[in-house]
Amino acid sequence: MRVVLENIGPIKKADISAGDLTVLVGPQATGKSIFLQLFKFCVDHAGIVRELKKFGFDWKNELESFLPVYFGEGMQAIWNSQSCIGLNGRKFQIETHVKRSGGNGKGPKVFYIPAQRVLIISAGWPLPFTSFDATYPFVVKDFSEKIRRIMDSGLGKGGIPIFPRDGYFKKEIRDALQKSIMREGKLKLDVGLRKRIMLEVAGVSMPIMTWSAGQREFAPLLLGLFWLLPSAKVSKKQGVNWVIVEEPEASLHPLAIRDVFLTIVELLSRNYKVLLSTHSSGIIELVWAINEIVYHPEATADKKRKLLLDLFELKATANTNKLIKDLENKKLVVNYFRPTEAGVVTEDISSLDPGSDKKSVSEWGGLVEFTSKTNEIVAQLWR
Numbered sequence: 001m002r003v004v005l006e007n008i009g010p011i012k013k014a015d016i017s018a019g020d021l022t023v024l025v026g027p028q029a030t031g032k033s034i035f036l037q038l039f040k041f042c043v044d045h046a047g048i049v050r051e052l053k054k055f056g057f058d059w060k061n062e063l064e065s066f067l068p069v070y071f072g073e074g075m076q077a078i079w080n081s082q083s084c085i086g087l088n089g090r091k092f093q094i095e096t097h098v099k100r101s102g103g104n105g106k107g108p109k110v111f112y113i114p115a116q117r118v119l120i121i122s123a124g125w126p127l128p129f130t131s132f133d134a135t136y137p138f139v140v141k142d143f144s145e146k147i148r149r150i151m152d153s154g155l156g157k158g159g160i161p162i163f164p165r166d167g168y169f170k171k172e173i174r175d176a177l178q179k180s181i182m183r184e185g186k187l188k189l190d191v192g193l194r195k196r197i198m199l200e201v202a203g204v205s206m207p208i209m210t211w212s213a214g215q216r217e218f219a220p221l222l223l224g225l226f227w228l229l230p231s232a233k234v235s236k237k238q239g240v241n242w243v244i245v246e247e248p249e250a251s252l253h254p255l256a257i258r259d260v261f262l263t264i265v266e267l268l269s270r271n272y273k274v275l276l277s278t279h280s281s282g283i284i285e286l287v288w289a290i291n292e293i294v295y296h297p298e299a300t301a302d303k304k305r306k307l308l309l310d311l312f313e314l315k316a317t318a319n320t321n322k323l324i325k326d327l328e329n330k331k332l333v334v335n336y337f338r339p340t341e342a343g344v345v346t347e348d349i350s351s352l353d354p355g356s357d358k359k360s361v362s363e364w365g366g367l368v369e370f371t372s373k374t375n376e377i378v379a380q381l382w383r
Helices: 032-054 063-071 115-120 138-152 171-182 213-228 254-269 281-294 301-311 318-328 369-382
Strands: 002-008 011-017 021-025 084-087 110-113 186-191 195-201 204-206 242-246 273-277 332-340 343-348
Touching: 002 032, 011 032, 011 332, 021 032, 021 281, 032 063, 032 084, 032 110, 032 138, 032 242, 032 273, 063 138, 110 138, 110 213, 115 138, 115 213, 138 213, 171 213, 171 254, 171 318, 213 254, 254 273, 254 281, 254 318, 281 301, 281 318, 281 332, 301 318
Parallel strands: 011 343, 021 273, 021 332, 110 242, 242 273
Antiparallel strands: 002 011, 002 084, 186 195, 195 204, 332 343
């Protein structure tokens, strides 16, 4: 799918053709979230309009009034007379689509895990859609509502841990996440005066505000992945083709980021297409290494698979061999949201070549720019 945005918010022109995994990098406030939210609207507009109307929102069928409802309060300023959206070579008439709901009643094709996910859990439980005020974008409210429904469906009842539990993720991924993030703790359901999610460590149950920042960020991401991977026996959620994950690295140690990236690999293995925004050089380093290994002209297939397993510190099993084999057939692309005096433009930097003459490529969209600069400064001590 190709999406082109012009003159929207800080974006002068964003022209992105999605791969199996599409990674967006760039400084804060360069329009990555605007792009991702508009991507979802382009695909799921009828259902989004229907959902908002179900919860009582009314924008009088006017785009200017719809924008703050969808993006959050104050965001009507991102659109002007020069703004436009292109979808697969044709103009996407957003003014028309904000007036239409209905369709065949099927669920969304895009599942969105927002960067603000840590805000959805209050007093240990996901908030309903209507608990959020007008400052929150639709994708946050919608994500929280879906996670609340997962928990209300009985996840964690009967003393079975919410995580880790058999059937959700491949065992090797569960073990990696358990070691690097949960530190042998278990997410469990506490049913007292009110239901809440607790972290049990060595038999002691702890409420969410006592968890590490990384654990608090990871828990709603984990529950979102549960929605997408309801059982290891089910390939994917029916009807959902796209997954958007904003900043999966939030508050995590580099080794934990690597293990969270494994969950993205499992999504790819189950034939989801993933769009991911990040400020982590670690994630880009993994994408670079995967592409370097997969497309190396001289390495044998066995050598490539061994190196990919080593990259994630995985042992060769039936599960991991399938993950790696599937990964070899996926297209991984990286797009840089580059600020210019005229506004933000996008650039495909998928080669991630450290020796490239283009700084945007060699510095991975600015993610290693500071490292390069500090190295140069320290090197002057020896001149």
